[in-house]
Amino acid sequence: MYSSDELTGIAENCKNFMNEITKDKPERDLAVLEEIVVKTSLFEYMFWDMAEKKEEWPINLQES
Structure with a gap:
């Protein structure tokens, strides 16, 4: 389960979201x-x- 494409995609989406919301933060x-x-x-x-x-x-x- 943890190595599934679905979970990998969710993890990537979370990383992208974190990068997006932290962009330009002090x-x-x-x-x-x-x-x-x-x-x-x-x-x-x-x-x-x-x-x-x-x-x-x-x-x-x-x-x-």
């Missing part, structure tokens, strides 16, 4: 956006890593 705005992308990528990695290791969410919801 460096400080780009730095903020970069931080957001890096942080969300880390969360995505952590999610899949937890799934592979069959870990549970580290928060006890019954204490909340």
